[in-house]
Amino acid sequence: MVDSTRETDVVVIGGGPAGLAAATAAANEGADVLLVDRNVQLGGILNQCIHDGFGLHAFGKILTGPEFADRYVREALEAGVTACTDTLVSNLSRNREIICTTSGKRSRIRAKSIVLAMGCRERTRGMIQIPGTRPAGVYTAGMAQWLTNMANIRIGQRVVILGSGDIGLIMARRLTWEGAEVSAVIEKLPYPSGLARNITQCLEDYDIPLYLSHSVSYIHGRDRVEAVTVAKVDEVGEFIRRSEFRIPCDTLLLSVGLIPENELSRQAGIQIDPATSGASVDERYMTNVEGIFSCGNVLHIHDLADWAAEEGDRAGRSAAAFALGGYRSSNAAARVPISAGDGVRYVVPQSADRSTQELLLSFRVTAPRDEATICVNAGDSSLATKKLRRAHPASMVQMSVATDHPFDESGLEVRST
Amino acid sequence: MTTRIVTCILCPNGCELEVGYQGEPSEETLHVDGNRCPKGKHYALDELLDPKRTLTTSVLVLGGEQPLISVKTATPISRALVSKARSEIQGAVARAPVAIGDVILANVAGTGVDVVVTRGTHLRHEHGK
Numbered sequence: 001m002v003d004s005t006r007e008t009d010v011v012v013i014g015g016g017p018a019g020l021a022a023a024t025a026a027a028n029e030g031a032d033v034l035l036v037d038r039n040v041q042l043g044g045i046l047n048q049c050i051h052d053g054f055g056l057h058a059f060g061k062i063l064t065g066p067e068f069a070d071r072y073v074r075e076a077l078e079a080g081v082t083a084c085t086d087t088l089v090s091n092l093s094r095n096r097e098i099i100c101t102t103s104g105k106r107s108r109i110r111a112k113s114i115v116l117a118m119g120c121r122e123r124t125r126g127m128i129q130i131p132g133t134r135p136a137g138v139y140t141a142g143m144a145q146w147l148t149n150m151a152n153i154r155i156g157q158r159v160v161i162l163g164s165g166d167i168g169l170i171m172a173r174r175l176t177w178e179g180a181e182v183s184a185v186i187e188k189l190p191y192p193s194g195l196a197r198n199i200t201q202c203l204e205d206y207d208i209p210l211y212l213s214h215s216v217s218y219i220h221g222r223d224r225v226e227a228v229t230v231a232k233v234d235e236v237g238e239f240i241r242r243s244e245f246r247i248p249c250d251t252l253l254l255s256v257g258l259i260p261e262n263e264l265s266r267q268a269g270i271q272i273d274p275a276t277s278g279a280s281v282d283e284r285y286m287t288n289v290e291g292i293f294s295c296g297n298v299l300h301i302h303d304l305a306d307w308a309a310e311e312g313d314r315a316g317r318s319a320a321a322f323a324l325g326g327y328r329s330s331n332a333a334a335r336v337p338i339s340a341g342d343g344v345r346y347v348v349p350q351s352a353d354r355s356t357q358e359l360l361l362s363f364r365v366t367a368p369r370d371e372a373t374i375c376v377n378a379g380d381s382s383l384a385t386k387k388l389r390r391a392h393p394a395s396m397v398q399m400s401v402a403t404d405h406p407f408d409e410s411g412l413e414v415r416s417t
Numbered sequence: 418m419t420t421r422i423v424t425c426i427l428c429p430n431g432c433e434l435e436v437g438y439q440g441e442p443s444e445e446t447l448h449v450d451g452n453r454c455p456k457g458k459h460y461a462l463d464e465l466l467d468p469k470r471t472l473t474t475s476v477l478v479l480g481g482e483q484p485l486i487s488v489k490t491a492t493p494i495s496r497a498l499v500s501k502a503r504s505e506i507q508g509a510v511a512r513a514p515v516a517i518g519d520v521i522l523a524n525v526a527g528t529g530v531d532v533v534v535t536r537g538t539h540l541r542h543e544h545g546k
């Protein structure tokens with residue numbers, strides 16, 4: 001069944017920024033680390049993100065995706081991480097064993113701890129149900145990005161983009177630069193879901209119209225896309241009758257969201273939080289399965305690679321401590337829930353040990369606001385507050401909480417008012 | 418007083434800058450509100466006088482493990498010259514091996530700025546050894 005078996009301290013699954021940072025951190029703590037990725041090149045999704053805007057947070061420099069990845073790859077190799085590329089992990093079990101395949105050979109790896117960093121995948125047309133034929137020329141924005149930037153394949157001449165997420169916006173500019181005509185970006189919500197700076201530099205710079213509160217109601221064309229019908233939508237997302245208009249195009253890109261890639265996690269019985277579609281973790285990023293940690297986009301979707309990497313760093317240090325014996329496990333009675341209150345969609349981590357003294361909370365608000373006050377409450381007392389200028393569901397917010405008292409046994413709640 | 422709203426693109430904050438000036442925009446006449454850091458003011462002035470953008474794209478490579486390498490202008494260039502720079506870069510072909518930081522094209526579109534590699538590639542036969 002398997003051709004070989006090996007053992008190591010820490011296995012990290014996924015070599016994107018989160019996995020690279022986790023592996024580096026664990027190796028720097030003295031653990032033997034094996035980093036496994038199914039691609040031939042480390043760096044994850046960053047290799048295809050050739051635009052700039054990365055690294056300001058992590059390195060104080062503006063870098064492109066591949067440059068950002070390169071720095072993390074170097075750091076990992078210098079720290080002594082063993083990288084197994086071109087290696088697909090197909091099984092993960094509760095007792096911290098993985099089965100992986102490299103050029104047809106299957107091997108089993110037993111680890112003292114495991115970090116999950118498998119990233120995410122894109123939502124597709126099937127998941128959002130647009131009526132019409134099934135012609136060629138419909139791509140997810142990330143697929144289009146890979147074809148354009150990695151494979152040198154031209155995807156089309158007249159393009160409509162559904163969804164105003166950052167990947168779609170970046171692709172609007174990229175395809176314009178490649179000589180295609182991007183006719184419109186269509187967004188169902190009354191506000192764009194990408195960063196303001198991408199609206200400016202990717203759409204406004206090239207006079208690409210953005211239709212807010214609109215969606216694609218029909219895709220036309222038999223063999224290849226010929227046009228889409230676009231219509232206004234009301235507050236509950238229903239099409240408004242007689243608001244339709246047709247935009248001729250040969251390509252439709254979907255930039256309608258990302259979902260954490262948690263098939264392996266489910267196999268191991270890891271609990272998934274419906275609000276994030278990622279694992280439920282504690283303050284050290286450990287899942288409900290002892291010794292298995294999670295970070296980056298597989299845990300919850302990050303808009304910035306810098307933050308995915310920072311989370312990886314924390315998870316990697318926890319995993320090393322677990323593997324090397326410096327980890328004090330908290331019993332269930334000492335753990336309290338962290339919940340999303342009014343105005344907040346989710347919070348990571350989902351629980352914490354009551355004696356935690358420093359805690360980093362990552363969360364998203366439910367609706368855009370010009371100003372918001374974020375409060376972290378424990379029972380009746382307030383642990384921290386923060387004022388935000390412009391809160392937006394598309395921008396993840398992070399907040400640190402420091403305390404020298406044990407948390408109230410009712411747990412913590414994060415709310416936005 | 419002339420006023421304008423400018424979105425700063427220098428970092429993910431994307432501050433909405435309220436920009437006002439009397440007469441010609443300059444370091445002295447410009448008043449900027451809404452910037453969360455000092456870089457916003459310089460950005461606003463640039464945006465009024467000569468907007469600048471970093472061009473990032475890919476270039477064909479011969480003999481590499483991959484068909485494309487990715488490149489960028491080493492610093493932001495005048496937005497008015499992005500299109501010219503793009504056509505110059507489109508004509509370029511690189512030869513593997515190519516490494517991060519290599520200059521693929523010097524002084525693109527007469528801007529004085531070089532085009533540098535952001536993702537390189539090894540020679541093809543090096544693969545699988």
Ligand SMILES: Cc1cc2nc3c(=O)[nH]c(=O)nc-3n(C[C@H](O)[C@H](O)[C@H](O)COP(=O)(O)OP(=O)(O)OC[C@H]3O[C@@H](n4cnc5c(N)ncnc54)[C@H](O)[C@@H]3O)c2cc1C
Nearest residue numbers: 014016017018037038044045089118119142296297304305
């Ligand atoms: C198309 C796209 C474009 C993006 N553009 C930007 C951007 O411009 N700027 C920005 O800041 N953020 C961007 N993001 C967000 C980006 O996801 C994060 O910033 C960051 O890359 C997440 O890092 P990660 O390590 O969690 O995941 P990833 O970078 O996705 O890495 C996950 C890795 O896990 C590997 N893997 C998955 N499953 C397995 C398995 N079973 N076996 C072995 N290996 C496996 C994958 O091959 C991949 O290399 C983009 C995301 C996507 C999907």
Ligand code: SF4
Nearest residue numbers: 425428431432454457
């Ligand atoms: S003004 Fe400063 S903080 Fe605001 S977007 Fe520009 S660089 Fe970022």
